[in-house]
Amino acid sequence: MNASQNKVVQYFFAPHSPWTYLGHARVMEIAKKTGAQIDVRPFDLGKVFSVSGGLPLAKRAPQRQAYRLAELARWSAFLQVPLNLQPRFFPVSPEASAKLIIATRLAHGVDASLTLAHAIMRGVWAEERNIGDEETLAQIALDAGFDGRQLLKTSETASVQAEYDANTEAATAASVFGSPWYIVDGEGYWGQDRLDFVERALAK
Template sequence: MHIDYYFSVVSDWAYFGGERLERLARRHGATIRHKPMQLSAVYAQTGGILLQQRSTQRQAYRVTELERWRDHLGIPITLHPRHYPVDDIPASCAILAAQELGMATGDYANAVLRAIWTQERDISEPRTLDEIARGLGLDADAILQRAQAPHIRQRLADNTREAIGHGVFGSPFYLCNGHLFWGQDRLPFLEDVLAGRVGACAGAPA
């Protein structure tokens, strides 16, 4: 079974769910198709509001929820990282490049998320993306070179359009067997699908 994983490389909630998704997929023998997307473009088409444009009440409650989930999951997070918001295109393209080169895409994507949310690193900088790749034993030179290819940037745009077409409006989203789930707190529902406790949605691909 496949999971199409639509996520933003700067998403705090994708950070909370990323490694848990990988473990969940391994547990059930599922494969993950990592599909980084541009959340700003998704929001523009689906009515979302970028964090810095939200009301003070909404921004404050987001922090409260992050604190609750941090404590509930036992996953550390920096609530106000130094390099956030940040340009997501370089890291998104690097992840797509690693994927195209057959490298450990999930490991790289989750390391990028950790770089923002626990290490306060600037993922828009090629040096940071290089160091992350090398820390995982990946060919950083190959990744960064491939990330500059025009077709990689096009794949990012294609992922974004595809996500919107499937009904995605935030990050993370998981699509599996015709079922669409929004948010890391829906991972138990995704597991129900992977475990066969919930059948395919009507119209899901065979």
């Protein structure tokens, strides 16, 4: 039996994060390779920033903003993942898309929610789509093979909102301060550039 079959990766993420997009396919591959399960946890990054000292992009110093663009370009080229450095629809509110991902997990399971999450992230960062727009979200879900309108209705329910809030509270309790954030055996790893360490933790 694979040693990681009973292990879980808690995957805290905001679906509008380019770093989450760059690492999303890889964390799925690592989980498949090691037999680990992924606990999908979309959360409110803005609320986490407010209690952890993080700043939204527009409020960061110019040199930090410039370096962010350089790093995104480097990682996009290295991973061969297409990425628009300055997409048309960014900044964008991630709440509707995060709750749509939760609704998809509740209706169709983890794998389906991960598939939709990837489609949403690709929509922002490679396809110039506005994930803050409900019609666009419904179409992205439809393109991914789901009933987008029904999932949107579900995403507006109290149970989905409660899970979104609980994910945000859990992120704060776990000292999460960025996206993506992975937790294995109680240890946190910030950023897609730490996925090698995540894989090693799952292999223990």
